[in-house]
Structures are given as structure tokens and as C-alpha cells.
Amino acid sequence: MKCINFDRAFERYMAEWIKENSEKYKDDMDVIEDMMPDVYLEFLKKPADFLDGVAPQDYFEQFDNADMLVNWLCDYIAQGVPVPDLLLERVTALGNPAEKSLLALVARDDLPEETQMTAISLLREMESKAPMQRYIDYIASLEEPSDKGDLCTEALMSMGESVVEPILATLSGAGQTGRDIFADVLSNYPGDERIYELMIERFVTRDERRALFASYLAKLGDERAIPMLKEAAQSPDINYLDYVEVVNAIEALGGERPPEREFFGDPYYESLRQV
Numbered sequence: 001m002k003c004i005n006f007d008r009a010f011e012r013y014m015a016e017w018i019k020e021n022s023e024k025y026k027d028d029m030d031v032i033e034d035m036m037p038d039v040y041l042e043f044l045k046k047p048a049d050f051l052d053g054v055a056p057q058d059y060f061e062q063f064d065n066a067d068m069l070v071n072w073l074c075d076y077i078a079q080g081v082p083v084p085d086l087l088l089e090r091v092t093a094l095g096n097p098a099e100k101s102l103l104a105l106v107a108r109d110d111l112p113e114e115t116q117m118t119a120i121s122l123l124r125e126m127e128s129k130a131p132m133q134r135y136i137d138y139i140a141s142l143e144e145p146s147d148k149g150d151l152c153t154e155a156l157m158s159m160g161e162s163v164v165e166p167i168l169a170t171l172s173g174a175g176q177t178g179r180d181i182f183a184d185v186l187s188n189y190p191g192d193e194r195i196y197e198l199m200i201e202r203f204v205t206r207d208e209r210r211a212l213f214a215s216y217l218a219k220l221g222d223e224r225a226i227p228m229l230k231e232a233a234q235s236p237d238i239n240y241l242d243y244v245e246v247v248n249a250i251e252a253l254g255g256e257r258p259p260e261r262e263f264f265g266d267p268y269y270e271s272l273r274q275v
Helices: 006-021 029-045 056-062 066-078 085-093 096-106 113-125 132-141 147-158 160-173 176-186 193-205 207-220 223-233 240-252 267-273
Strands: none
Touching (some): 006 029, 056 085, 066 085, 066 113, 176 207, 193 207, 193 223, 207 223
16 A cells, blocks of 8 residues: 655645735734644545545545554555554554554564554553553563653553553563563552562662652552661762652651751752752
């Protein structure tokens, strides 16, 4: 199937519209810019020569073969042509047949990352939980954060509490990056001793991310963390920003604010003093 550049087509339509209406709006570009959403809707509804007389909003609606549409999406990405929102909307609207085709893309590591990330985004829009374990396994394997990992994390967070047990079952095989990401996801589910223990382990072993894990401990709401947080707040090697977050966590958990400390010479503290 031909990969038509809808963005370029709209740019041509918009340029022609501005040319025809510039006198009407007295070349007031602010007013013209405000009109663009309406112009775009007009573009979508108007039969287009570049689509053989079909209106853009109706073009992809002609097709209901999910495999074909998903392959078409892949062709767009492979050819470097912007994927039309109209195509993405049509894919998600097809539901279960499209879900199966998108899951096949997520499973193919030979595809460009953009293709996989597009599939992950669409599956999330469809509220699919089918790729849950694949996302968890991918995150567990990460050696450093990635854009694809961020998308997988967002998808897992949207799946709710059903992710807790699969994540905990995979935790022992995850690297440092994976454990950090899983802590982020699991911090939304207080009351589980295993999650609390993970958060304590991350806080103790990841000094460079102490502030982040202090905030996760605050979210869990378990006051048992207060003594350890107080000890960290008095640590001679803690920087000012980490100190502030640790103190915030102590107070969020119902603990008393520790004695004030001086941070003269700390680069974060000094930069804030100059503001």
C-alpha cells in the first residue's frame, strides 16, 4: 500500500487556505493560528484529489483487515513517512484483531525500535494487558534506562495492581536498572511486605538515588522506615537536595523533623541561596 504523507498534504492545504483568507483576516497571524484547528477539521472532511476523491477522515475507514493496516503502519515507519493519526486511530478501533497484530510486533526484536514503541503505545490505548510479561521481562533485562523501557513502564502502571505478582516473581533476575524501575511501579501498592523490603533495599544500596527512593517510601506510608530515614538525614555524605527529600519523607510518614543541618559549600544549597 502507498504511504501517503498526510502531514505534507495538510501543509499544502493550509498554505492555500492562508493565501485565500489572508485579506479577510488582514494578515493577522495570531487569528489565523487560532483558526488552524477548524481548518484541520475542514481538511479532514473535504474530498481530496490526492486520495482519489475520498475525504482524509474516511480514507483508512475503508479497510478492516488488521494485519494489513498494521503492516501498512510498519511500511510508513520503514519509509520514514510520518504515520497518520488517522491510521493509528483506525488500528486501535479494530480492537482484538489489531491487538493480535500489534502483539506480534512487540515480540519481534528485529524490527526498528520506533515500530515496537508505536505498537506498545497503541496497545496501551487499547488497555491491553496481554503484553504484560513481555514488558516485565524487557525491563528486567535493561542495563540502563531507555525510551522503550519508559513506554513499557507507563504501560505497566496503567494495568493496575495485576502487575504486582508478575513483577515480584521476576525481581530476583532483574538488574539494577530493572529493580529501580520496578520499585517505581510497585511504590503505588502499599501494604505488601515484599514491596516494602524492596524499597528499603533500594534506598540503602542506591545512595545516588536516595531522594527518589525516599519519596517511594513515603508513598508506601510505612512508618517503620522513619528511623532509617532519620539516620540517612544525618549522614555526613548526604547532599542538600537528597536531605530535603529525605526530610519530606520523614514528615510524610508522621515522624518529627530532624534537627536542621548546615550545608554551606554544598553546590545545590549554594545555587539555591543565590536565587
